[in-house]
Amino acid sequence: xxxxxxxxxxxxxxxxxxxxxxxxxxxxxxxxxxxxxxxxxxxxxxxxxxxxxxxxxxxxxxxxxxxxxxxxxxxxxxxxxxxxxxxxxxxxxxxxxxxxxxxxxxxxxxxxxxxxxxxxxxxxxxxxxxxxxxxxxxxxxxxxxxxxxxxxxxxxxxxxxxxxxxxxxxxxxxxxxxx
Amino acid sequence: xxxxxxxxxxxxxxxxxxxxxxxxxxxxxxxxxxxxxxxxxxxxxxxxxxxxxxxxxxxxxxxxxxxxxxxxxxxxxxxxxxxxxxxxxxxxxxxxxxxxxxxxxxxxxxxxxxxxxxxxxxxxxxxxxxxxxxxxxxxxxxxxxxxxxxxxxxxxxxxxxxxxxxxxxxxxxxxxxxxxxxxxxxxxxxxxxxxxxxxxxxxxxxxxxxxxxxxxxxxxxxxxxxxxxxxxxxxxxxxxxxxxxxxxxxxxxxxxxxxxxxxxxxxxxxxxxxxxxxxxxxxxxxxxxxxxxxxxxxxxxxxxxxxxxxxxxxxxxxxxxxxxxxxxxxxxxxxxxxxxxxxxxxxxxxxx
Numbered sequence: 001x002x003x004x005x006x007x008x009x010x011x012x013x014x015x016x017x018x019x020x021x022x023x024x025x026x027x028x029x030x031x032x033x034x035x036x037x038x039x040x041x042x043x044x045x046x047x048x049x050x051x052x053x054x055x056x057x058x059x060x061x062x063x064x065x066x067x068x069x070x071x072x073x074x075x076x077x078x079x080x081x082x083x084x085x086x087x088x089x090x091x092x093x094x095x096x097x098x099x100x101x102x103x104x105x106x107x108x109x110x111x112x113x114x115x116x117x118x119x120x121x122x123x124x125x126x127x128x129x130x131x132x133x134x135x136x137x138x139x140x141x142x143x144x145x146x147x148x149x150x151x152x153x154x155x156x157x158x159x160x161x162x163x164x165x166x167x168x169x170x171x172x173x174x175x176x177x178x179x
Numbered sequence: 180x181x182x183x184x185x186x187x188x189x190x191x192x193x194x195x196x197x198x199x200x201x202x203x204x205x206x207x208x209x210x211x212x213x214x215x216x217x218x219x220x221x222x223x224x225x226x227x228x229x230x231x232x233x234x235x236x237x238x239x240x241x242x243x244x245x246x247x248x249x250x251x252x253x254x255x256x257x258x259x260x261x262x263x264x265x266x267x268x269x270x271x272x273x274x275x276x277x278x279x280x281x282x283x284x285x286x287x288x289x290x291x292x293x294x295x296x297x298x299x300x301x302x303x304x305x306x307x308x309x310x311x312x313x314x315x316x317x318x319x320x321x322x323x324x325x326x327x328x329x330x331x332x333x334x335x336x337x338x339x340x341x342x343x344x345x346x347x348x349x350x351x352x353x354x355x356x357x358x359x360x361x362x363x364x365x366x367x368x369x370x371x372x373x374x375x376x377x378x379x380x381x382x383x384x385x386x387x388x389x390x391x392x393x394x395x396x397x398x399x400x401x402x403x404x405x406x407x408x409x410x411x412x413x414x415x416x417x418x419x420x421x422x423x424x425x426x427x428x429x430x431x432x433x434x435x436x437x438x439x440x441x442x443x444x445x446x447x448x449x450x451x452x453x454x455x456x457x458x459x460x461x462x463x464x465x466x467x468x469x470x471x472x473x474x475x476x477x478x479x480x481x482x483x484x485x486x487x488x489x490x491x492x493x494x495x496x497x498x499x500x501x502x503x504x505x506x507x508x509x510x511x512x513x514x515x516x517x518x519x520x521x522x523x524x525x526x527x528x529x530x531x
Contacts, residue, residue: 020356024184027358035184035356039210039294060441062355065515 001056003141004064006081008049009073009094014128017154018071019050021132024150025142026054034062047076054141071135073114073128075100082107092135094127110134110177117172126169133173144174182358187348190323190359191256191282192217194330196225198364200254200280202246204231204239208258209294210350211284215256236261240268240281247277248386250374252334252367256282258350259300260291262308269343270309273403274388278337278369280330281315282346284353287511295511296350296434301488304347305462312400314407316344316414317461319432323357329459331364338369340410347461349484351434351513416459417468421447425454427478427527430469430493432458434513435482441516442523451527453480461489466496473501478530480523481505484513502530 005022009015016037023035037050051064066086072078073094085091087106096115114130121130129151136147148170152163185193192214195203203222205215215232222230229246233239236257243253257265262283272279285300287293304317316336320326326348333344375384390396418436421443422428431439436457446453456472456479458465473479479501481490486509493503504526508514 020184023356027182027184033358036351037354039354060437060444061516062351063513063515065517
């Protein structure tokens, strides 16, 4: 088994954190993982993205030519990556700021208003964690417990309130997408 | 043992600190910036360690040469254009027989090129790079775990043979995160007689490479050459993957070897018996082991992120005993396993 996922959005939306936290969770679950960030002469407000591969065997290439999952936090990312997604793949999009929808009819798409939900929770910065709640529920790659534990260990020495708001945000995203 | 999820650049930094790297000097350049950054933060939390952000790559290499002469475990790092600047210093370290680890996280070239992963510095790394008759041991890891292990080994090779050792990886290896486990480093074995520690009341010592008498210089060159022969005999490393029943063997290193492994899975699913020969030491090149394969296998396929550099070493190793095909993507272009699968499938069926 091998899964590949691309996370993409504006720099500052926490897309690299989404990728590292998933990779960390999958590692804790005993999987082989690779995490590959986009890097380069990026400009402020430009796009950032990363690719996570998760497998039960050695991973050859950390690049995803046909990702199984795509998570887009802004509209340019949707246009850049939607046609790479494998047939029967899954797209998660941040419907708070993306008014367009995927033009693909052969993929499953979930529109999650994670920006609005974050606003309701009183912290717009947790939009990425809300999206991860939806992603973890639908992908089932790791359990919520393992994911949240990984998230906490990555956030490390940050303030105590952070773990709490992250848990709330995760639960909100998890509950938003229906079974 | 605990697995840690770390990027390649950070892995090199952490492994070097655990191996007792005492002095690091570097100058920023993408895609190895995170290594210099890691060293700046973590060297200072270890007592007695020194981190210097030098004013240039040339300064950095000469700083580590000086620190190595004084007996410190040393490392510097850069990426392709910066490595070109370091060459005079590397030649000098080889001539002075100074141990040190030099990391090249390759990017697209020639010239300033770009910052994407590439393998165009193979010739520069394995042929000496600087002037004069010298060699550097060149290690080519393909996973973050191997980066951790080989960084520690690099320090031991450097001390054992009193020579600069290069770790040759690329932007993909530097940026990618994978889980790693750090092994326990072996205690350093480096005799004090090679260090400049101040003469005190004893006889003064010199470390220098300026040998104006040609007979002295010739003798020194032959002494180095004999050392390189010993290294060639004893220190080759390689990985063989699925070669037992193979009709064709891909020869690739580092990132391109990973892509090749992905292609091999697809090719085998389609009934094509393809294997991989992955040199881990690029110098010394695992020539004997590759040639041994040619007793049974008659088709080899070299794949590099360059226009064909290691290809020369494969030709030298196979000496015409087998047919060689080549696929290269220079300048920072990184193909997918799917692309390589298609290219190899065409050649495989043609040679069949």
